[in-house]
Amino acid sequence: MKLEKELIFPKGFTVRKVIELVTANERFASKIYFQTKSHQCNGKSMLGLMSFMLMTTIGESYIISVEGEDAEKVIQFWNKFVREIHENTTLSYWEEEGAQTVQEAMCQSISFWNSSVRSVAQSYLKPGKKEI
Known part of the structure; x- marks a missing residue:
């Protein structure tokens, strides 16, 4: 199964959160990709995801693309992960x-x-x- 969802890049991504995300993504069997108009990365790659987060601005539109048996679980996890980051982050x-x-x-x-x-x-x- 392949699922794609367009989202808005949230505030609050720190290096620690990126590490948590990659670690969580590695538990899923599905292939996970993030992309904007200008760049794309593998959601299971620390370096790829770190560079994606640095190059994407808060409020920018991006797509999460998931392909595999547990694609729905990945999308559910991602929605929860992002919502928690956004709700619990106060920016300078x-x-x-x-x-x-x-x-x-x-x-x-x-x-x-x-x-x-x-x-x-x-x-x-x-x-x-x-x-x-």
Whole structure:
């Protein structure tokens, strides 16, 4: 049996949660894949799932694709796992707003900063972005 379900990427995925997820996924006989428009990974691969989680933003649409005898159990497990993470996670301001939003706000407020603030802000900007 093959099942696919489109979902919205939740907040709260930490390295510990990814390890828990891969460990749980390994118990299922089914093949498990996660995909977005730009990338796909094997749900039983630690490195693959870690990179998928890093490249997927909160609120982005993704598909879980499961093929095997226990596909329904995998989907049920995934729904429960994600719901628990989402309900039990409080994000910091930085995580909630997203690094890109915070970075844009920092760049827009440059004229109000003194040299000390500029020095600290510069350390948070990604390479190649606007110099302060």
